[in-house]
Amino acid sequence: MFMRHRFTSLTLAFASLVVASAATAGPAPTAQQIFTAENLTPSFANGYVVYGDDINAKLDAFKSRLIPEVKPFDFEIAPPGSTSALEYVFAGSGGTNILATMTGGVVRSETLLGRYNTTAPTAASPTPRQYLEVQTVAPVAQAASGSASVLAPTAQFTISFSKAISAFAFFGTDIGDFDGSLIMEMFLDDVKQTELTVRGGDKPSMNGNELLFYGFASPDVAYNKIVFRTKSTDGNDVFGFDDFWAADAGQLVAPTPAPEPGSLALVGLALAAAGLMRRRKA
Template structure:
């Protein structure tokens, strides 16, 4: 009977999550606490792989062929192109090393996007296509207590604002985050993302390996909320029948 109750609870949780936020979120953090050394991207890479397992033919921009500041043209192959606008610039690090302040390219490159956290001119990425999936690496986030939100818009109208987790303050220096999201319905698609950060004076965030996908590139088949309700009610009915027979 405990397994049956667990199944019902899982179905109910899925329905609650879908009604509150239609995005599937994949995230992993590798704690560090050392500004002078890179940390292995174990949890973050697992989150990236899980995110990408639901997609096909998507494109990733890793900044390795980019330089300068915004506006910066980005290329995601079959998923489309984009323009990075606002604050920030492409920064570099030596292979296998940090920039001395906890920021570096992930995974294993030498270039990344760097921006002053909490500035009055947040950066945003404007895409050529309507998208259903977006993922990225964030490096050295939160070591000054800063926070990060993603504001998703479609043709100028805000669709949703999502909180992005960061490492705890004591281990955030040089940490690695991966954050990926997939829209479950057309109403949650977007063609622009703005990175909103808050922090005290002197903090910088690093971002790398942006991955995007259109709805045609999402291969995951998701049950509709009505289907989940049917599953839950069926399981509940089976539980009641079992109880009457015992």
């Protein structure tokens, strides 16, 4: 009886631990629900960056998961040089709004050391120029201590949403020329759900002119705060961000399922049989 009671107690304790762990960590997008690509040497036409085939393919794939009414925020309405919190209202599903509040960074209107506007000109906005510049600073004491990996707690960039989102994307510039990783910490009601690595830095040169697109769309996740941080021993760097997309679960479109191999085989057999029957009749 004692052994059975002890086993039951240990089982309940383990089950409680599993439940507690599950309560503190939420789901993350799967690899199939993340869309990312980069152009390390982008070209420019008439002063505007050319995305390149890889980025265009991932951008189109991301947009295909959203209803057409979802549009990006391009920072053109913000005053240049502004360091105040920026607010933008994304249209949500069911006639609702998603108020995004962005803190950290400064709005720029000129190209600076590999950071630039990524918005393509349109009839409504023929001369887009602006983007958000964000600096992350690793603590000197922690960096000097020889820690293998530290999170920079200062000067991070945060986006808070009035309604939980299930899709988010952006363009980044000058990302990758530092010895570390750029991550996004994802929160729901101030509880951290997961973190996503946007890009690992490889410090190829001192002028990171590369263009990066990163996004996710998943009906299985819900976040209402995103914090951008660097993770490294040398996390001092400046990035450019532009063209933010945000959508709630009601604005997602299910992906078109690919035919299963077995289904394709059955279709092939049916077509072959149909061809054989036609030949016999002839």
